[in-house]
C-alpha cells in the first residue's frame with residue numbers, strides 16, 4: 598500500500614509536487630538547526646558556497662533525516678522501493694542577505710536520467726511567504742525541459758543563476774511548511790523562491806535527490822548511499838554514512854564528493870559561480 602494517499606499521489610501527478618507532509622517535531626527540527634549552527638561555528642565556511650552540499654556526510658543528525666523512514670515511505674510511493682541518496686543541499690537564507698532562487702527545473706543541469714527521482718525539501722525552520730518559501734508553477738512538470746537563461750546574477754542561490762523566464766508568478770503556489778514538515782517535488786516542475794524579509798534564518802535541508810537505482814549520472818560521478826531496497830544496477834560508487842560529527846575522514850569525503858559535483862553542475866559552462 599502506498600504511504601501517500603490517493604489525493605497526494607494525484608497532486609504530485611497533476612501539479613508536480615506534494616506538500617505539506619509531517620515528518621518530525623519542531624523540537625527535533627531545532628535540534629537539527631543547532632547541529633547545523635554548531636558546524637558553522639566550529640568550521641567557519643564549511644557549509645557555505647560549494648560547501649553547502651552533502652552536509653549529511655559529516656552530520657549524524659542530517660544523516661538521520663536523509664534516512665528517515667517516513668520520508669522514505671513517501672518517496673517510495675513515487676519512485677519505487679529501491680532508493681538511493683545521491684546528494685543533499687542546504688538552502689539557507691539569512692536575514693539581510695539578498696538570497697533568492699530564480700525559477701528553474703532541477704533536471705536541467707543535474708545529470709540524473711531517467712527522471713525516476715524526486716527531491717525532498719525538509720523545513721528545519723518554518724518556511725513561508727515572508728521568509729522566502731519555495732513557489733511551484735503547478736503543472737509545469739508536464740512540459741519537459743524548458744529554456745534556461747544563465748544569469749550568474751547577484752544573490753541567486755543557484756549555480757548558474759539558471760532562469761526560466763516569464764513564469765506567471767501570481768499563478769505559482771507558495772509551499773508553506775512548519776519546521777519538521779517537507780514537500781516533495783518532481784525533476785521538471787518549475788520552482789523558485791523570493792528573498793527572506795524576516796529577521797530570522799530560513800533553513801531548508803534538501804535531499805537532492807532520492808533516485809531510483811535505475812537512474813544514471815550522465816554528467817560525471819556521483820557517490821550514493823542505499824537508502825532502501827537493493828541496487829542491482831550498480832551505476833554509482835557507494836559511500837559511507839557518518840558515525841560521528843565532523844569526523845576528519847568524513848570531511849574529506851564531503852569535499853571529494855563536492856568537487857565531483859562541481860564537475861557535474863558546470864559541465865559545458867565556461868563560467869563558474871560560487872555554488
Ligand SMILES: O=C(O)CCC(=O)C(=O)O
Nearest residue numbers: 688698718731790801803
Ligand atoms: O530553497 C529554496 O528556496 C529553493 C530550493 C530548490 O530550488 C530546490 O530544492 O530544488
